[in-house]
Amino acid sequence: MRMTGISKSFPGVTALKRVDFELSYGEVHALVGENGAGKSTLMKILAGVYRADEGEIWLKNQRVVPKSPKTMIDAGVSVIYQELTLIPYLSVAENIFLGREPLRSNGLIDWSAMWLEVEKLLAPFNLFLNPRSVVHSIGPAFQQVVEIAKALSLKADIIVMDEPTAPLTGSEVARLFEIIRKLKADGVAIAYISHRLEEIHEVADRVTVLRDGERMVTAALSDLTVDEIVSHMVGRKLTEQYPTVEFPAGDELIRVEGLTKKGTCKDVSFSVRSGEILGFAGLVGAGRTEIMQLIYGYRRKDAGRIFLRGREVQLRNTRDAVRCGIALIPEERKKQGLVLGLSVIDNSALSILDLNTSFGFIKWPAIARIVGEMVRSLEIRTPSLYQKVKNLSGGNQQKIVLSKWFARNCDVYIFDEPTRGIDVGAKAEIYKLLLSRARNGAAIILVSSDLPEVMNMATRILVVFGGQIVKEFRRGEATEEQVISCALGLERQSTVEALAAGAHK
Amino acid sequence: MKLNLQSIIRSYGIVIAFVMICAVMAVLSPVFLTVTNVLNVIRQSSIFGIMAIGMTFVILTGGIDLSVGSILAVVGAVSAGMLKGGMELLPVVSLALAIGVSCGLANGVLITVGRIAPFVVTLGMMSIARSLTLIYTTGYPISGFAGTFRFIGGGDILGVPFPIVLFLLTASIAWVILTQTRMGRYTYAIGGNEETVKLSGINADFYKTTVYVISGITAAISALILTSRLNSAEPMAGQGYELDVIAAVVIGGTSLNGGRGSVWGTLVGALLIGVINNGMNLLGIPPYFQLLVKGFIIIGAVLLDRLRED
Numbered sequence A: 001m002r003m004t005g006i007s008k009s010f011p012g013v014t015a016l017k018r019v020d021f022e023l024s025y026g027e028v029h030a031l032v033g034e035n036g037a038g039k040s041t042l043m044k045i046l047a048g049v050y051r052a053d054e055g056e057i058w059l060k061n062q063r064v065v066p067k068s069p070k071t072m073i074d075a076g077v078s079v080i081y082q083e084l085t086l087i088p089y090l091s092v093a094e095n096i097f098l099g100r101e102p103l104r105s106n107g108l109i110d111w112s113a114m115w116l117e118v119e120k121l122l123a124p125f126n127l128f129l130n131p132r133s134v135v136h137s138i139g140p141a142f143q144q145v146v147e148i149a150k151a152l153s154l155k156a157d158i159i160v161m162d163e164p165t166a167p168l169t170g171s172e173v174a175r176l177f178e179i180i181r182k183l184k185a186d187g188v189a190i191a192y193i194s195h196r197l198e199e200i201h202e203v204a205d206r207v208t209v210l211r212d213g214e215r216m217v218t219a220a221l222s223d224l225t226v227d228e229i230v231s232h233m234v235g236r237k238l239t240e241q242y243p244t245v246e247f248p249a250g251d252e253l254i255r256v257e258g259l260t261k262k263g264t265c266k267d268v269s270f271s272v273r274s275g276e277i278l279g280f281a282g283l284v285g286a287g288r289t290e291i292m293q294l295i296y297g298y299r300r301k302d303a304g305r306i307f308l309r310g311r312e313v314q315l316r317n318t319r320d321a322v323r324c325g326i327a328l329i330p331e332e333r334k335k336q337g338l339v340l341g342l343s344v345i346d347n348s349a350l351s352i353l354d355l356n357t358s359f360g361f362i363k364w365p366a367i368a369r370i371v372g373e374m375v376r377s378l379e380i381r382t383p384s385l386y387q388k389v390k391n392l393s394g395g396n397q398q399k400i401v402l403s404k405w406f407a408r409n410c411d412v413y414i415f416d417e418p419t420r421g422i423d424v425g426a427k428a429e430i431y432k433l434l435l436s437r438a439r440n441g442a443a444i445i446l447v448s449s450d451l452p453e454v455m456n457m458a459t460r461i462l463v464v465f466g467g468q469i470v471k472e473f474r475r476g477e478a479t480e481e482q483v484i485s486c487a488l489g490l491e492r493q494s495t496v497e498a499l500a501a502g503a504h505k
Numbered sequence B: 001m002k003l004n005l006q007s008i009i010r011s012y013g014i015v016i017a018f019v020m021i022c023a024v025m026a027v028l029s030p031v032f033l034t035v036t037n038v039l040n041v042i043r044q045s046s047i048f049g050i051m052a053i054g055m056t057f058v059i060l061t062g063g064i065d066l067s068v069g070s071i072l073a074v075v076g077a078v079s080a081g082m083l084k085g086g087m088e089l090l091p092v093v094s095l096a097l098a099i100g101v102s103c104g105l106a107n108g109v110l111i112t113v114g115r116i117a118p119f120v121v122t123l124g125m126m127s128i129a130r131s132l133t134l135i136y137t138t139g140y141p142i143s144g145f146a147g148t149f150r151f152i153g154g155g156d157i158l159g160v161p162f163p164i165v166l167f168l169l170t171a172s173i174a175w176v177i178l179t180q181t182r183m184g185r186y187t188y189a190i191g192g193n194e195e196t197v198k199l200s201g202i203n204a205d206f207y208k209t210t211v212y213v214i215s216g217i218t219a220a221i222s223a224l225i226l227t228s229r230l231n232s233a234e235p236m237a238g239q240g241y242e243l244d245v246i247a248a249v250v251i252g253g254t255s256l257n258g259g260r261g262s263v264w265g266t267l268v269g270a271l272l273i274g275v276i277n278n279g280m281n282l283l284g285i286p287p288y289f290q291l292l293v294k295g296f297i298i299i300g301a302v303l304l305d306r307l308r309e310d
């Protein structure tokens, strides 16, 4: 497969400038670049979703002009899109076979054939997933498996994976890599997009770096180090990825005692001081997101007390929480973080509208100044403040979610997977912002499945397993292996008592 | 699965509401549970029930069809006119269905190719079809038909009124389509995530158009039943039906956002509305209060259904 001289512009943005990209059979070719560099756009052109303004696509020495996704699917190209694109209320099997349902001779769908086929497809994944389950109820990691199974079932010889590991954790990633290697051995060509550069060295053979819609370099991975890739991506040398986190913690800002909800979490207690960053590690599904939503008043708790600056507060809903100075930056940007059809400024201003009105009228100039400042400091790539958020690249959308709450001064910030899908340069930027908030006296809770991130950023780490806090580490006290074994529930210790004792002092 | 009260309410909320209302009615009125009355309720429900089945397809895709009441009127009027003009039964039925298909097709094409919101297109169609009816009938009812035509609304097969037979038949066909064919599964899929359907290489616009055609066809079937039953085509027939029809679908648990729902839910929803209408007449509740009661029951039923969400 060969793409040559591909260019593409959208109103106000040039997404791609004469880009070449090549894939050989039995190869994994990584595609990297900053948020908004044009990676997803290039792959969507290959998939026939967008039409290129310029340039040619060659498959097996034949020129193809993709008219619709269908032409490319038929030509053996299959794409796992950056945003999960499953249909929530259809079953696993139906999602995998969408558009290609096996039929019986009378024209009705042949369910048993479909289920059998799906069981065969899922067998190598070695997990318990019923083809009849409704996708809505199976969790993000399984959903990703369904996406992959869908690509496999197409018997595609070219598979594009756009950030497939973003919603996955360690062991699942390892399993995905096994599958990728197997596919490679079968002669499948794979284009692999990811912001986790260590991964790329593990699975890919070649890498192409895009910057601002232009191809910077294509090389074998054995010839490039991670640092070299990064400097091609951002056009400068990046110093430390993680800033140093060393300053004294102040007074206790938030304390949670005995937070319990049936089927979600049990007896969760912790406290965070001003200037502290408390990390929450654990596996996907351990209940961290739910715990945060309980604190934020988004879900109702069965039991538990919350103290802010030593005073007990009743947070019945999210509005109470925000008024008390708590902000929750949610994990799923499309569903929870953004209003996709609204502009950048409308989204970012949502959290600060109440602070910027006079006599009930919104003070747009003031808001535009604040949002403009956020866009600059987070390096959000958008043609204007009035661009619709759905037209931004995935990583830039994530930055909008962050900007929404950075724009408001809060005492407690709860970040749920804040850097999912964000490039290395911007990550460092976000860490700096996080830190400056902590330095200004905020208490920060950082939920993340990215272990190095928690290990390096947090002053203390709590490990959650099965809805309970199983272990607490101080910064630098534990190795990654120790944290993982706790997260898997292998090392249990009654820290709850220890914490409770601490709280009484 | 554990068998506790909550999970039962969750899965069968609407059926429980239905049974409860029936039980209350049976206590309050001795007539309610007689065979004649039960058949009567179902027959009355079948007219908007059949339309509600078509509407279920539309709402499953995340759309809405406000024009069903007006389509019913125009189909009724033209069929009546043709019958009076001496046309045979079979051609009249074919013509009626053809008008339903055409109106639905117009709706569907404007929505998909014209990219106009379903609410707007069908609101326009509601007005256009009503006006055509008034023009055609010059504002007067067309009444008095031959015996064969009267069978559609008044006849019975083995004691079961023919409208009920048509209702159950339509529901069964719809169930097969929705659960066992591509057409049906794509209807759900489009409501769930239209983008994905398109990316899967499926002609989503075709299926979206088809659901409005189905809605048009069911409106035409109801038109034949109503006209035959009343032995007359009224120019204002079916006015306000769209609300009962949409209510039946929503009470039946189909999400207005699309992607979720079932024909059986709609069937129960339609019967529930039928029971409410019938019950209030039996109890002699004055008409001005009937709408009030109905409004509360509709909202209450859906509220009960909300228990499923959390």
Ligand SMILES: Nc1ncnc2c1ncn2[C@@H]1O[C@H](COP(=O)(O)OP(=O)(O)OP(=O)(O)O)[C@@H](O)[C@H]1O
Binding pocket: A010, A011, A013, A014, A015, A033, A034, A035, A036, A037, A038, A039, A040, A041, A042, A082, A381, A382, A390, A391, A392, A393, A394, A395, A396, A421, A423
């Ligand atoms: N439909 C669209 N309309 C307008 N602009 C668009 C559209 N799709 C993409 N863009 C713009 O094109 C540029 C490239 O976007 P693309 O999604 O390819 O980035 P990316 O490299 O995949 O980034 P990320 O790592 O954040 O996913 C961005 O500036 C984006 O705002």
Ligand SMILES: [Mg+2]
Binding pocket: A039, A040, A041, A082, A162, A393, A394, A395
């Ligand atoms: Mg992207």
